[in-house]
Amino acid sequence: MRLTVGGGPAWNGYLGLQLQASGKLPEGAEVYLALVEHIAAGSDGSPVERRLVRSVAGPLVLDADGRRSTQWRALRIPEGAKPERLQGMAWWVDREARLRGIALEACTAR
Template sequence: MKNIAPTLASLLLTLVHAPQALAQASCSSDGTPKPVALFERFISADCAACWGDAATPAPSTNSSAVVLDWIVPGTAGDDAPLSAAASTDALPRLQALGRKPPTSTDVHITSVDGAASGRLRVAHGVAFNDYVGTGISFTPSPAPMQRQAAAAPLAFHLLLVETIPAGTDDTVVPRHIVRSQFEGSWPQAQRSERNKDRPRVWMETRPMRIPDGAQAERLHLVGWVQDASGRIVAAAQSICR
């Protein structure tokens, strides 16, 4: 059965993009506030005390920042206290930010450029056989300057995130653990003369495997889009309604 899971997960995602389909069983960023920043916490898998630290840095309660917890593989490997939730995706993310793997907790905050208007949407369907269908799409603003900016290549990041409520699993603060990541790029927009005033829409769909130990009912998506300079021009996260 597992070899058909990606196909069925993709089918579920197709239904998610249909306006009325799976209305009660899908999650998307529709109607959610636009995030103003990424608040990323990088936690060494070697640091058991970091997980339950009540003084863990967090954005202000009225902030619309997206919070992410990356568990960075530690020097103890599989014997590290937090190794079960460690993600190798954390290492290239740290490298992209110009930071080294921490020995405890490190925090990085990246602003989302509100001037670069455009609509980013992320969505996922119901979990099936250890997979979930996911999608990300970006529609740049129709303003002339935004159309020009969107003509350059764009990089996208799509993260499967597990939210762990405070007071559960030995954490006294809410956690948003990055479980897996999918990234790619959308090439320069090619427009015909007839369609040059019509905004280009980029879209990517993909089944993502739910890692061992993750609880499907706690999962949501976080996505963002970067321009060629690395500036984040849009971000979004899904909620389940």
């Protein structure tokens, strides 16, 4: 299973994310898509670097035959989150909920 995440500009309180998946997902596995805010060490009163999950979509339904599948989701930007620090993230877990793969949005310029 290969995941790729892309995103667009923040608009009207939402951020659009695109998930592309290719390869057959094992039976019972699940895929999720999230907005994650990157907080640098020393900012917002945090002495350490943090990644805060701000919004999650899933589990997402992918094509069962393993062909390339594309999902679009508009995720609400929560109050207090800074859009310029948000990044799309996708991951998949197997039937035992073990993390099997992660993808991060490559370009986060908003």
